[in-house]
Amino acid sequence: MIPCQRDRFALPPEVHYLNCAYMSPLSHAVVAAMEAAARLKATPWRYRPADFFTVSEHFRTRAAQLAGVAADCIAIVPAASYGLAVAAANVPLARGQAVVTLADQFPSNVYVWQELAARSGGVMRAVERPSQDCWSAAVLDAIGPDTGIVAVPHCHWADGRVVDLVAVGAKCRAVGAALVLDLTQSLGAMPIDLAAVDPDFAVAAGYKWLMGPYGTGMLYVAPRHHGGQPIEHNWINRAGSEDFAGLTRYREDFQPGARRFDMGEKANPPLLLGASAGLDFLLEFGVEAIAETLAGQTAAIAARAAALGFDAAPVGTRAPHFLSLGFPGEVPKGLTERLAAREVHVSLRGRSLRVTPHLYNNEADAEALITALAGA
Numbered sequence: 001m002i003p004c005q006r007d008r009f010a011l012p013p014e015v016h017y018l019n020c021a022y023m024s025p026l027s028h029a030v031v032a033a034m035e036a037a038a039r040l041k042a043t044p045w046r047y048r049p050a051d052f053f054t055v056s057e058h059f060r061t062r063a064a065q066l067a068g069v070a071a072d073c074i075a076i077v078p079a080a081s082y083g084l085a086v087a088a089a090n091v092p093l094a095r096g097q098a099v100v101t102l103a104d105q106f107p108s109n110v111y112v113w114q115e116l117a118a119r120s121g122g123v124m125r126a127v128e129r130p131s132q133d134c135w136s137a138a139v140l141d142a143i144g145p146d147t148g149i150v151a152v153p154h155c156h157w158a159d160g161r162v163v164d165l166v167a168v169g170a171k172c173r174a175v176g177a178a179l180v181l182d183l184t185q186s187l188g189a190m191p192i193d194l195a196a197v198d199p200d201f202a203v204a205a206g207y208k209w210l211m212g213p214y215g216t217g218m219l220y221v222a223p224r225h226h227g228g229q230p231i232e233h234n235w236i237n238r239a240g241s242e243d244f245a246g247l248t249r250y251r252e253d254f255q256p257g258a259r260r261f262d263m264g265e266k267a268n269p270p271l272l273l274g275a276s277a278g279l280d281f282l283l284e285f286g287v288e289a290i291a292e293t294l295a296g297q298t299a300a301i302a303a304r305a306a307a308l309g310f311d312a313a314p315v316g317t318r319a320p321h322f323l324s325l326g327f328p329g330e331v332p333k334g335l336t337e338r339l340a341a342r343e344v345h346v347s348l349r350g351r352s353l354r355v356t357p358h359l360y361n362n363e364a365d366a367e368a369l370i371t372a373l374a375g376a
């Protein structure tokens, strides 16, 4: 178990922030990196052309390390929706084929597929979760010869229940479907073996479990798509862009690997160096240890909430970092506001309270949540 890291964050003792799935707080190190990086632009004569590349590669190598893939497979994106738009531009959907998603999936991983299905004559197939179980069996059942694309997360953003991505990846390969993942609610907090899953694309926004600022994320692109179509055409992604004097010798070839998919103006030091410091925090401990620690925290809260009548799925059925507490009856009106008034910060999704701690949480936070729930 990793000891509590609260002193590395600006969390006052009376604040009980259990909502990393909404957004993580920035650590002192991330804030310091962003401030120092913002100051670089106060002295642009010291920001050399080479820095456009070093700043980008600094982030890319850390993102790759966290995901356990080669740096060449990572593109820099501003949002999950951007990465998913890249994916939708590069995976085929034939007339009549289905896009498989989870029911009530996060909209950034739905709208893009609705658009593609409308344009291609395809159909959407949102899988329902039939029981208190995880999503895996229902997703596997929904994948068949008529499936063009499977676009799912590792755990559902509302109920935290998991999808067995290794099994889904194998089924996709067996039927010839593309696999696109939104790992925004799991990467960094839950181990994933991307080599075993073998998705076509996998995106993660950086401002939740990756501990970074808003506006920076990472996109894994499988090597088979490294010759694909970017969704924008900026100068820096083309080969030879290091030579600022020669930029108008227009070129058709790109920087290597997934770099052709990088967003425009990617080399933004405050964002990329801040995001890199967020990744450094995670890499210091490793995802396995983080997941184990968060599993311990969420299991302890679940056990105490059970005494108040809340139900919760066990780790395995749900993700280690993601606790969804089911209310025994009606959800009391204004509940999250009442909890927030006691400085207990969680989210309500449907009839479930989403409790998502991280390494900055402590025993007092769990205690405050349980006391506030009992009172409510």
Ligand SMILES: Cc1ncc(COP(=O)(O)O)c(C=O)c1O
Binding pocket: 021, 078, 079, 080, 081, 082, 106, 108, 153, 157, 182, 184, 185, 205
């Ligand atoms: C599963 C999931 N994906 C993506 C996002 C964010 O999407 P975007 O980066 O497109 O704003 C969220 C935010 O809550 C989310 O829960």
